[in-house]
Amino acid sequence: EGSGFSAPSKTSRFVLATALAVQTRSLQRKRLALSARGGDFAIIRFRIPGLDDLTMLPRVITGVCLTLLIYNRATTTGDVDNFRQVSEVLALTFSALAWSIPWVGGRLEEAARRQVSAKPSSRQPGSIQTLAIKSDLASDVQVDISWISSVLLRLTNADGLVIWHDGKTICSRGILKRLQGFASGAEFVLRGLDQVWQPDTAAVDGYCATKRGLVSFPSQLLPERVLPADTEAAVVKPLPGGGHLILWSGRPRAFDKEADRQWVANAAAKLGLLLNEAGDEPFEATEEMCFEDDLPVPLEENEDSSIRDPFARFDTQIRITPTIFGMIGLGVLILNRQSLVFSEASRYGVDPAQTRADLCAGVLSVTLLLQGLVWISETPKSPDIEDTSEWEDAKNVLWVDKSITQRTSEELLWAWSAFSRATRASSMAIFWKGKCVMQGGLFQPGMRPVQRDFCQEVITMGKGRYLAQLNNYPAKEEFLDFLPVKTQGLLLTPLRPARNAPAAGLMVLGLDA
Numbered sequence: 001e002g003s004g005f006s007a008p009s010k011t012s013r014f015v016l017a018t019a020l021a022v023q024t025r026s027l028q029r030k031r032l033a034l035s036a037r038g039g040d041f042a043i044i045r046f047r048i049p050g051l052d053d054l055t056m057l058p059r060v061i062t063g064v065c066l067t068l069l070i071y072n073r074a075t076t077t078g079d080v081d082n083f084r085q086v087s088e089v090l091a092l093t094f095s096a097l098a099w100s101i102p103w104v105g106g107r108l109e110e111a112a113r114r115q116v117s118a119k120p121s122s123r124q125p126g127s128i129q130t131l132a133i134k135s136d137l138a139s140d141v142q143v144d145i146s147w148i149s150s151v152l153l154r155l156t157n158a159d160g161l162v163i164w165h166d167g168k169t170i171c172s173r174g175i176l177k178r179l180q181g182f183a184s185g186a187e188f189v190l191r192g193l194d195q196v197w198q199p200d201t202a203a204v205d206g207y208c209a210t211k212r213g214l215v216s217f218p219s220q221l222l223p224e225r226v227l228p229a230d231t232e233a234a235v236v237k238p239l240p241g242g243g244h245l246i247l248w249s250g251r252p253r254a255f256d257k258e259a260d261r262q263w264v265a266n267a268a269a270k271l272g273l274l275l276n277e278a279g280d281e282p283f284e285a286t287e288e289m290c291f292e293d294d295l296p297v298p299l300e301e302n303e304d305s306s307i308r309d310p311f312a313r314f315d316t317q318i319r320i321t322p323t324i325f326g327m328i329g330l331g332v333l334i335l336n337r338q339s340l341v342f343s344e345a346s347r348y349g350v351d352p353a354q355t356r357a358d359l360c361a362g363v364l365s366v367t368l369l370l371q372g373l374v375w376i377s378e379t380p381k382s383p384d385i386e387d388t389s390e391w392e393d394a395k396n397v398l399w400v401d402k403s404i405t406q407r408t409s410e411e412l413l414w415a416w417s418a419f420s421r422a423t424r425a426s427s428m429a430i431f432w433k434g435k436c437v438m439q440g441g442l443f444q445p446g447m448r449p450v451q452r453d454f455c456q457e458v459i460t461m462g463k464g465r466y467l468a469q470l471n472n473y474p475a476k477e478e479f480l481d482f483l484p485v486k487t488q489g490l491l492l493t494p495l496r497p498a499r500n501a502p503a504a505g506l507m508v509l510g511l512d513a
Contacts, residue, residue, distance in 0.1 A: 058101040061367050065360040066095055072353050083340040087357035090329055094364035097325060101371055104311075108319065110253075111312035112380045127228050128178040130160075132186035134170040141274050148267050149173040155263050157254035158247040159231075162193065162223055165243035165275050169193040176226040196225040203238035205265075206289040209256045209309070216291035222246060235261055237268035241276025253309050259422050261288070266418040273414075319375035326369025333361055383513040386486055388426050394442035394484040401437040416440035419509060425491075427483055427510030431455060432495065441510065447482040451506065454478050455492065459503045464493040483510045 069091055080088075133142050149161055153174055160174025169190050179196065181188045199221050208214055211232045214222065222234055223246065233254040237245045245268040247255070255261055311318060337358060340350065388394065398416070400409045412430060419425040420441060427441035429449040436449040443449070454475040458465050467490040470476045479490060489511035494503035 055102050055105055058098040058367055058371060061363060062095045062098045065091060065364055068356055068360050072356050076353055081354075083336055083343070084351070084354045084357050086336045087333065087354065087361045090332060091357060091361040091364055094325070094329055094361065094368060097322065098364050098367050098371075101322070101368075104318065105375070107311045108315065108375065111309050111315060126178050127175050128182050130172050130174065130176050130182070130186075130189050132172045132189040134168070134190060135187065137170065144274055145171050145271070148270060152247065152264065152267055156247065156260045157233075157249050157251050158235075159228070159249045159251075161245065161247040163239075163243065163245055163271060164197075164199060165239060165271075167198075169197070170275075175228055177228055179226060193223060193226060197223040199223075199244060201242060203242075204236050204244070205238055205287065206291050207233070207235035207255045207261060208291045209233055209253045210292065211252070213290070213292040222248075235264055237261075237264050239268050239275065240272030243272070243275065245271060256309050256312075262422040263418070266414075266422060270414055270418075273410075316379065319379055320372055322368040322375065323372025326365045326367070326372060329361060329365030329368065333358060333365065383424070384488070385424065385513040386426075386488060388442060388484075388512050391442065391484045391486055393444050395445045397439045397441065397443045399439045401435075404437055412438045413440075423509075424511045424513040425509045426512040427487065427508075429482075429508045429510075430495075430505065431508070432505035442484050444482055444484060449482045449508070450478075452478040455506050455508070458492045459494050459506050462494050462496075462503045464491070466491050479508070479510075487511065488513055 069088060072088075131146075133145055135142075137145070145163065149163075149171060150173075152158060152161060158174065160176055161172075162169055163171040172189050172193060176182065176189070179192050181192055197220070200218065202218075204218060204221055206217070208216065214224075214227075214231065214234060217234070217236070221236060221244070227234075227248055228250060230250045231248045232250055232252040233256075234246065234248040235255040239245060245264065247264060249255070255264075340354065398413075400412055404412070416428050416438075419428060425441065427443060428439070429436055429443075430438035431449070431451045434451060436451070439449065455478070467473050467475070470479075470487055470489050480487065487510045491509040491511065493507045493509075495505035495507055496503050
């Protein structure tokens, strides 16, 4: 009573307890609801360039060293001796090299991976995302064109594509520059393309890796009026029987890798079969050319050397260069300092400005040295590719079960042709509803593929499996009685009769690398 507060009554305590119980149950229900919906929680944290992201650390170090050098010069009175000039020139040179490290590292990573750039697709003002297929085509042809165009945009670095056949545009997909009427619908897009673009019917097979090669294509071959302003690369493949398949990208060197262009060539062959009545018209193969033959990097027979990107061709040399410069810099610094100590200039002691210049040059030299060692440790390992011609237990097989329809048989044969040309697949087996319906590539003579426990597990789970080094997996015993013993890897992909249907079959690819 003396404090001015009174104890809560029984009724008040009851009301408070009831309110707490209701709130607790409400929170529990919300927690259960979030859990049922797969609610996920994350902690937001800020990234500090140069500290969290160590790829920018060389630039932070460079900035600090340059600041110290500027201070050194600003506080200097009188002439600068030769010893200090050597240290400062060395520091400035290494500053330029260290500042470029993040960019060079990004280019090395870009050249090492198949997907050449993490840059998003073109977002130029005035561009539009399109999907237009000629409505007078047969429905099954429209479905195949839709599937092929979707696969090309996912498997390559293309931002957009067009298919031209029989004097008109029959498909446009991806990003185009918006022209008047494009927003009105698919037919207006195709009609607008026909009005501004009529390429020559002559077969052309070629590509360019950078923007300057776009002007080297034959006149009117590319749909220049609808290409986004930031288009950097393009590839053109002829359709058997007449027509063009053209892809473009806002990423430089987007089609520089042969595997990507091979996927495009396989798609063009498939389109030719669809549009020209299974290829009744003769098709004259054309030699692929690059419309940048003036580049200083020549093409060579070796697959790695045939890439025009210098960061892919000279990967090892570029990775080791910072280490060499760092070692040379440390050697020059030690020699310069030793000469200073034994000279007349050090009779009254070493100038602190000289020490600061040596410190900057030394720190930058060590930065380059360590960065080079990091790059060398991250050098991607080249796959060990087997020479399949030397496999003694392998026989080339191409077989399709007679119960398969003619259309399905053609699709399976085309699929094997595409995989064998564009990947390291040496064998392909297709299982459907428990039995093998197709074989393509190298198999042991007289041995028919059998679907065993591991295959059934992949089908049941509905998720593919990649066995990169087959010899390390116990499951190899289920495959090496019909695949060549020297098969290096396996890729197993479940097959479904419809998009969301349970898997009913399996594709097994044997790899030679």
